[in-house]
Amino acid sequence: MSELAHTNHTEKKDFLVRSSSLKDVRSFCREVFEKLHIDQNLKDELVLAIAEAAQNIVKHAYKDSPNTEDKMVVQISCKDNKLQIGFYDMGTPVDPGKVKHREIDNVKPGGLGTFFIQQIMDAVEFKDGKKPWINHLVLTKQL
């Protein structure tokens, strides 16, 4: 844990649901984590987990709408040394029971994003999306 980290802080930003937005999601996260003085190793891991979750929205929740003008929101909150990242989208409802990564020993392309998220974060929780949102994913990590 970084010594200077973790004043209470919340920031959120919306992004077009496109693969081309993923670099902007990463830039946003890096800027916020810079302000929170999170060390480089953890910052890299958190950015990966967040970008994978955003990618899942593009790839799965909007699988049938690649040219959507919808936006997704990423909200990063830090309170009492607990980092919480919320994702909001209006895509196809996610069935949490079907969100699984592939068997890690069954080497083949795909199916690793969710594995990375679970490896990096302490908790992954789908909550009911409140209107206008359909999906609300929350990732948490104790700093």
Place this chain on the structure above:
Amino acid sequence: MSYTVSEEGNIATVHLDGEIDMDVTEKAKEVIFPHIDAGKEVHLNLSKVQYMDSSGISVLIESHQKALEKNTKVIIKEVSKSVLKVIMMAKLEQILNLE
């Protein structure tokens, strides 16, 4: 993502530069796969790739498997520390050819 390719004999050396995510995986495949399809040994230099996500890892797996089918190989060279960490998180350091 940008790239350079140089060829010498049966070896194609591909240098990738930038961040490899879902947005650029098709481009990465277009750069790498034709050399594998041609039966070349591909040296994939990742020294200038500072970020790679699961989509990028999938390109590495697919390249590796495609090379095996073509009786050749993909050797990943000069992998940056941050990308190596992701490769190791995916438990692929013993599967892919890393140098």
